[in-house]
Amino acid sequence: MTTLRRRRSFAVTVAALAAVIATVVAGCGSSAAGGDGSGDATIRWGTKQIQANWDPVVTGSTGATILLTPIYESLFTLDERRAVKPALASGYEYNAAGDQITVRLKPNLTFQDGSPVDADAVKFNIDRIKSQANSALKGSYNNVKAATVVDPLTVRLDLAQQDYQIPYLLAVRGGMLPSKAAAQDPTKLNSATPVGAGPFKVVELQPESKIVLEKWAGYWDAANIKVDRIEINFGIDPSTLVAGLQSGVYNWAQLDPQQTAEAKRAGLDVLAGVDRNWGSTFLSLNINKAPFTDPAVVEAVRYAVNPDEFASKLSFGLGQPAHQPFPTGHPAYVTDLDSEHRYDPAKAKDILAKAGYADGAISFDLGGIANNFDQAAEVLQQQLKAVGITANIRLQDQANWGKGYFGKTIAASLYGYVGRDSNVQALTEHYDTGGVLNLSSPTTSPQFQEALKAVRATPIDAPDYKAKLQAAAKAGYENGSTVSLYTYPSVVAKDKSISDPPAIDGFQSWKGVRISSSS
Amino acid sequence: MTLAPPAPPIPATRPPTTPNLLGYRVRRVLTSVLRPLTIFVPVFLLGTFFTFLLGHLSGRNPAYIQLGDAATPEAVAEVEHQYGLDRPFLVQYVDWLGRILHGDLGESWFNGHSVAQVLLDRAAITLSAAGLALVIGVVVGSALGALAATFHTRWVDRAVTGFTTAISVLPPFIVGIALVAIFAVSLHLLPAAGYIPLGRGFGPWLSHLILPALALSFDTVADVARQLRDGLVSAKRENYVTGALVRGLDGRQVFFGHVLRNAVGPSLAVLGLKFPNLLGGAVVTEAIFGLSGFGVFASQAAVRGDVPSVQGVLVTSVVLVVVFNLIVNVALNRLSPAAARGV
Numbered sequence: 030m031t032t033l034r035r036r037r038s039f040a041v042t043v044a045a046l047a048a049v050i051a052t053v054v055a056g057c058g059s060s061a062a063g064g065d066g067s068g069d070a071t072i073r074w075g076t077k078q079i080q081a082n083w084d085p086v087v088t089g090s091t092g093a094t095i096l097l098t099p100i101y102e103s104l105f106t107l108d109e110r111r112a113v114k115p116a117l118a119s120g121y122e123y124n125a126a127g128d129q130i131t132v133r134l135k136p137n138l139t140f141q142d143g144s145p146v147d148a149d150a151v152k153f154n155i156d157r158i159k160s161q162a163n164s165a166l167k168g169s170y171n172n173v174k175a176a177t178v179v180d181p182l183t184v185r186l187d188l189a190q191q192d193y194q195i196p197y198l199l200a201v202r203g204g205m206l207p208s209k210a211a212a213q214d215p216t217k218l219n220s221a222t223p224v225g226a227g228p229f230k231v232v233e234l235q236p237e238s239k240i241v242l243e244k245w246a247g248y249w250d251a252a253n254i255k256v257d258r259i260e261i262n263f264g265i266d267p268s269t270l271v272a273g274l275q276s277g278v279y280n281w282a283q284l285d286p287q288q289t290a291e292a293k294r295a296g297l298d299v300l301a302g303v304d305r306n307w308g309s310t311f312l313s314l315n316i317n318k319a320p321f322t323d324p325a326v327v328e329a330v331r332y333a334v335n336p337d338e339f340a341s342k343l344s345f346g347l348g349q350p351a352h353q354p355f356p357t358g359h360p361a362y363v364t365d366l367d368s369e370h371r372y373d374p375a376k377a378k379d380i381l382a383k384a385g386y387a388d389g390a391i392s393f394d395l396g397g398i399a400n401n402f403d404q405a406a407e408v409l410q411q412q413l414k415a416v417g418i419t420a421n422i423r424l425q426d427q428a429n430w431g432k433g434y435f436g437k438t439i440a441a442s443l444y445g446y447v448g449r450d451s452n453v454q455a456l457t458e459h460y461d462t463g464g465v466l467n468l469s470s471p472t473t474s475p476q477f478q479e480a481l482k483a484v485r486a487t488p489i490d491a492p493d494y495k496a497k498l499q500a501a502a503k504a505g506y507e508n509g510s511t512v513s514l515y516t517y518p519s520v521v522a523k524d525k526s527i528s529d530p531p532a533i534d535g536f537q538s539w540k541g542v543r544i545s546s547s548s
Numbered sequence: 549m550t551l552a553p554p555a556p557p558i559p560a561t562r563p564p565t566t567p568n569l570l571g572y573r574v575r576r577v578l579t580s581v582l583r584p585l586t587i588f589v590p591v592f593l594l595g596t597f598f599t600f601l602l603g604h605l606s607g608r609n610p611a612y613i614q615l616g617d618a619a620t621p622e623a624v625a626e627v628e629h630q631y632g633l634d635r636p637f638l639v640q641y642v643d644w645l646g647r648i649l650h651g652d653l654g655e656s657w658f659n660g661h662s663v664a665q666v667l668l669d670r671a672a673i674t675l676s677a678a679g680l681a682l683v684i685g686v687v688v689g690s691a692l693g694a695l696a697a698t699f700h701t702r703w704v705d706r707a708v709t710g711f712t713t714a715i716s717v718l719p720p721f722i723v724g725i726a727l728v729a730i731f732a733v734s735l736h737l738l739p740a741a742g743y744i745p746l747g748r749g750f751g752p753w754l755s756h757l758i759l760p761a762l763a764l765s766f767d768t769v770a771d772v773a774r775q776l777r778d779g780l781v782s783a784k785r786e787n788y789v790t791g792a793l794v795r796g797l798d799g800r801q802v803f804f805g806h807v808l809r810n811a812v813g814p815s816l817a818v819l820g821l822k823f824p825n826l827l828g829g830a831v832v833t834e835a836i837f838g839l840s841g842f843g844v845f846a847s848q849a850a851v852r853g854d855v856p857s858v859q860g861v862l863v864t865s866v867v868l869v870v871v872f873n874l875i876v877n878v879a880l881n882r883l884s885p886a887a888a889r890g891v
Contacts, residue, residue, distance in 0.1 A: 075741070075838065079848060081659035162623060163614055220660035235669060236661040237848070238840035262742065264844060266835040269728070269741055273838060276732040276740035400851065428612040428853040435612075 070257040070544045072527070075265045075279035079237050084212070084219035085205035086157055086164050092447045094202045095306065095537035099242055099259055101225030102249070103204035104132060104151070105196055106538075109304075109531055111360065113196045113489065117146055117206060117226060117249065121199075127191035127486065132199065134182045140208035141230040141245055148184040150209040152176040155186070157212060168463055169203050169454055172485075193488040197451035201536050228254045228539060237263055253540040271295055271522065280524035280544075286345040292522035299522050301347055303356040304532045306519035308447045310339065310405055311354060312512040313468035318440035320391045321510065325384035326418075331370040331512055332377040333416040334409065340515040343404055348517035353506050354459055356516040359534070360452050360495055361502040369507070377416040392419035396433055396442035399424040405443050405514065437470055447519070448535045452498050453484060460505035467509065474508030477501065576881060583877075588870045595866040596648065599859050600641050608853035609633070610657035631657075644859075653860035658852055663860035667842065671864070673743050674842035676753070677833065678826040680761035681768060685822065688765070689772025693815070696773065697780035708773065716770035720829050724763035724836040731759060741838030760837040764829050771818045779811030786810070809883055816883070820876035824869045 080096050082088045088097060104118040121132045138146035155176040158166045173195070174187045186195065198204065211217075211224035218224065223231055228251065229242035242259040245251070265273070270282040271291045284292060284299075292299050314321045314330065321327050336350030349356060353366045381391070397406055403424060410420045420441075424430070433439035446466060448455070458464045461481070462471040480501035487494045506513075526545045531538045611627035628634050632643070647654065653663035696708035732740035738759055744752040783789065784807055792802045830843035842861065849857035 081656075162626065216660060235840070236656070236659045236666050237845070238670070262838060262840075264840060264848060265741065265838045269836055269838060272728050272733050272740040273742075276728075276736065276738075278732075278739045278741045278838070426851060426853050428608055431612045432609075 069546060070255065072256055072259040072281050072539075072544070073279045074259060074261040075270050075273050075282040076261065076263060077265055077267045077270075077285070078283065079263045080240075081237060082219050083223035083231075083234075084207060084215060085202065086154070086161060086166055086207070086215075087219050088165060092308075094535060096240075096261065097205060097223075098201070098227065098536045099229040099539060100223050100227045100231060101205035101207060102227040103199065103201050104134075104206065105200040105204060107200050107533055107535075109533055111534060113200050116200075116204075118199070121196055123193065123488070127193055127488075128188045129185060130188065130195050131179065131183060131185045134184070135249060136182060138226060138249055139247055140211070140224055140226045141247065142208050142210055142224045144208050144210040145181075146206065146226050147181045148178040149181070150206060151184045152178050153209045153212065154206055157215070161215060166203060168458075168465065169198060169451070171463075190485070192485045194451055194453040194485060196489060198454065200451075203451065203454070229259055239263065250540065255541065255543045256539055259539075271297070274522055274524065277524075280527060282522050284520040284522050286343075286347050286517060286520060288522070289345060289347060289520050292520075296525075297522040298525050298527070298529075299520065300529065301518045301520045302532065303349075303358060303516065303518045304534060305521075306447065306535065306537075307356050307516060308445050308519060309351060309354045309356070309516040310343075310402070310443065310445045310514045311351075311466075312409065312514060313434070313442050313444055313466065314510040314512065315437065315440050315468040316472060316510045317437075317469055320393055321440060323384060325380050326386075326391060327510060327512075329377040329380040329384075329416065330413070330418070332373045332380065333418065334412055334512055334514060335372040336513065336515050337372065338412070339405065339408060340517075342408060344515060344517040347520065348515045351513040351516045353502065353513050354446055354511065354516075355455070355502070356518075361455060361498055363499045363503045363506075366503060366506055374412075374416050381417065386417075388417035389419065391417070392421060393440050394423045395420040396430055396439045397422075397424045397444070398427050398430050401427075402443040402445075409443070409514075434468065435465070437468060439468070442468065443514075453481070453501070456481065456498075456501050456505050459511055460509045466511070469510045472510075474504065476504040476508045480504040577878065579881075585874075588874070591870060592866060596645055596863055597641065599862045600644055601637075603855040603859050604637055604640070606853065606855065608657075608855045610855075613657045613853060648863055653863065654856035656849075656854055656857045658849070658854040658857070663857050666845065666857070667860055667864055670840060670842045670845050672745070673839050674827065674830050674834070676743075676746070677757055677760045677764060677839065677841065678823070678830060680754075680757050681764035681826055682819070682823070684761055684765040685768025685772055686819070689769040690776055690815070692769065692773035693776025694780065696777040697784070697811075700777075700781050700784075705777070708777070712770040712773045715766040718766055719832075720763045720766070721832045721836055723766055724760065724833055727759045727763055728836070743839050743841075756837075760833045760839060763836070764826055764833050767825065767829075768819070768822045771822065772815050775815040775818050776811065779814050780807060783807045783811040812883060813880060816876055816880050820873045823872040824865075827865060827868065 078092065078096070080093055082093070083097070083100070085097055085101055102117050104116060105113050105121075106116040108114050115135070117134060117138060118132050119135045121130055123130050132151070134146060134148060134151070140146060140150075144150070155170065155173060158164050158170050159173070172189050172192045174189050177185045177187070179185050188195070206226060207218055208224040208226075211222060220236070221234060223234075226248070228245060228248040230245040231240060232243050233239070233241035240261050240263075242261075244254055244257050248254060262279070265282075267285040267288055270279065270284055271288055273279045274282055274292070274297055275295050289299060289301060312330070312334070314327055316322060316324075316327065336352065340348040340350040352370055353363060355362045378388075395406055395409065397403075401424075406420075406422045406424060410422060413420045425433075430442070434442050434444065444466065446455075446459075456477075459466045460473060460477045461467060462473045464470055464473075467473070480497070480503075484494070484497040484501045487497050528541070528543045528545075530542045531540060609624065609628065610631055610633075611624040614627060615623050625634075632640060635643075644654070651664055653667065655661065656663055656666065659666075692708050692712065696705045699705050728740045731738045738755050743756050746753045789802060789807055792806060793799070827842065830841055831847050832843075833839075834841040834844040835847075842864075846858065846861040849861065
């Protein structure tokens with residue numbers, strides 16, 4: 030009897046256990062593909078990037094532009110040919126002297142919090158850019174002296190000098206407009222409640238972890254937005270993103286170059302063109318610090334580096350060797366620069382010998398951000414060693430590295446650049462006094478200043494604009510202290526159910542993007 | 549005729565009366581709680597002091613994190629004053645200690661949010677994964693340990709020992725990648741990454757946590773199984789077990805009432821040591837499974853020099869580990885009174 034009872038008890042236990050396991054597996058299976066089962070037209074985005082600042086006035090990194098453009102709309106925008114097009118503003122006019130620009134806003138627009146998009150909001154934002162302690166756009170607005178409200182839909186900007194580049198500045202990153210009402214508490218706007226007039230509004234923000242955006246019906250071009258929801262997951266290990274895409278956890282992910290082949294093998298759509306988002310890696314030298322106070326050393330370094338090796342070893346076949354900070358196809362790309370400093374270690378050695386340096390006599394500390402430029406530093410160290418220059422690698426965390434780089438107190442550093450919305454701004458940041466990427470600042474060259482003045486004085490739709498822009502780019506590189514290494518496209522892998530977004534250099538547009546029901 | 553001296557009075561061997569038994573048990577519980585507390589307080593004070601000292605010595609500064617290329621000397625000084633970093637070290641420490649005793653871990657230099665709130669949100673993810681790993685470790689480890697002890701020296705014992713040895717040397721990141729490849733990518737049974745809160749359903753919650761918990765649990769399974777097997781084998785050889793069986797007590801009663809109770813001590817002690825490992829292991833596992841937990845936050849905060857966040861993580865870890873060990877201690881003393889007497 031007892032044995033029989035025990036057997037029955039055992040059978041009941043096993044059956045109950047089997048039922049529990051079946052329930053769990055069924056529950057798991059139902060949620061395996063679709064993450065949390067959110068709606069069909071949802072972009073589930075995975076990225077290693079971690080975004081802490083959500084106020085475009087504070088966000089220093091241009092790499093963050095693609096994360097901010099769904100929330101904020103700019104006064105102007107760029108089309109696929111980089112032409113300035115209306116967005117919140119309907120148009121602009123310059124005065125005859127070119128030192129005053131009047132911007133007209135579209136009527137009846139509001140921010141996501143219901144407050145009006147008007148001239149007062151534009152002036153408030155420009156005043157904030159110029160006065161807020163942690164403004165990252167202060168330098169970009171150096172040429173804007175003041176903003177004046179002409180009428181509720183018209184604002185005038187007074188410029189410090191003739192400058193026809195302002196429409197570019199007001200497009201995308203530099204012209205993103207947060208709500209004036211929300212910006213009354215800039216700390217809250219920046220860290221908790223970003224409010225703009227873009228196509229998506231924030232419905233959930235978990236610091237450094239996740240942001241959830243939903244389509245906002247009040248957007249001026251809402252008819253062109255076909256995506257209902259965007260969920261961005263931050264801080265995801267890049268090596269796990271392809272598996273996440275394959276299992277359906279994500280349907281959109283920013284990859285590191287080394288994951289590209291894996292994503293293609295997995296049958297995912299891969300967007301990797303410099304016509305979308307790109308970056309460049311370069312060596313910044315400080316000509317106010319030894320040994321680079323001697324122009325011969327700078328010249329020797331230019332011939333000693335081999336951009337081909339950087340491109341082949343570090344960009345996994347996606348990059349291009351570079352002798353300037355811009356990729357081919359960029360308006361500021363100069364063909365002539367590519368042939369000026371071809372890799373020639375013998376010539377580098379010869380320059381150093383003629384300048385009186387014995388083999389191994391030159392050494393310097395090479396800075397950079399740890400876990401970012403490690404491989405580039407090692408390749409560079411070997412290339413310089415071949416011509417008798419010793420580079421001691423001194424990589425640091427970003428905050429400590431920033432002290433030396435932005436304080437212009439170090440002699441050399443590796444760093445990167447991910448594009449700017451204004452062509453001239455890209456040049457000033459590399460070569461001008463106060464340029465963020467000009468390690469030799471405040472030193473600049475008269476040749477660059479002259480060319481810069483000429484391009485600023487040229488309207489962006491003038492026939493000779495591009496030639497003058499490239500002349501400034503050439504003067505800046507030749508007389509500056511940046512040694513370019515390679516350029517590379519930013520890689521996005523997506524599910525095939527998502528249509529291709531418009532290819533616009535520097536930012537992510539969701540206009541016209543559809544998600545088919547097969548997702 | 550001599551008379552034998554009267555026998556000394558035999559001490560009462562009766563069990564204590566109910567009130568005395570209750571008082572005895574209360575004293576035992578209090579002793580097992582208070583004794584670790586005398587360790588917890590100095591450990592906490594020393595831990596917090598060194599945590600704060602390290603943050604101070606690191607030379608990290610919120611100005612360079614927040615201002616980036618706008619970090620002029622004047623702006624840096626302003627931010628340092630705003631955070632009170634221009635005050636003497638001990639003043640800063642006492643102020644900080646006072647705030648953490650009130651549950652205020654300060655604000656992140658990186659994102660401006662309350663560190664306590666961020667950690668609370670993320671602790672739910674990490675503790676879910678670590679808790680599930682612990683449950684898997686205890687259940688599977690105990691089952692394997694009991695199985696090996698029951699079939700001591702037979703092939704089942706050797707198979708369990710071989711299996712636990714093999715899984716104990718597999719690092720969680722290897723196990724994690726293999727689990728993703730099999731269950732998420734090949735079989736499409738479970739999601740490869742992400743986390744769904746328990747409030748949105750048990751199935752989705754479990755489906756997102758089962759793989760990371762499995763990856764984390766292997767080491768615990770192995771250790772619990774090995775310790776329990778050894779404990780059970782030793783306890784079964786004790787005279788009191790033989791005596792109980794000879795007196796005709798039921799085998800199941802002897803196992804649960806005597807053998808298991810005396811054999812489980814080392815396994816419980818191992819669990820006390822495993823909990824910090826589970827929290828530490830979460831750094832890698834969370835990265836692999838895209839979980840925004842405690843571990844990932846700690847490593848990212850350390851990399852970018854977000855001192856208040858790192859300090860918050862360390863303080864919370866000290867508290868969690870000590871509290872867990874306290875619970876293990878109480879459980880151990882309840883199961884084995886000899887442990888409380890240090891026998």
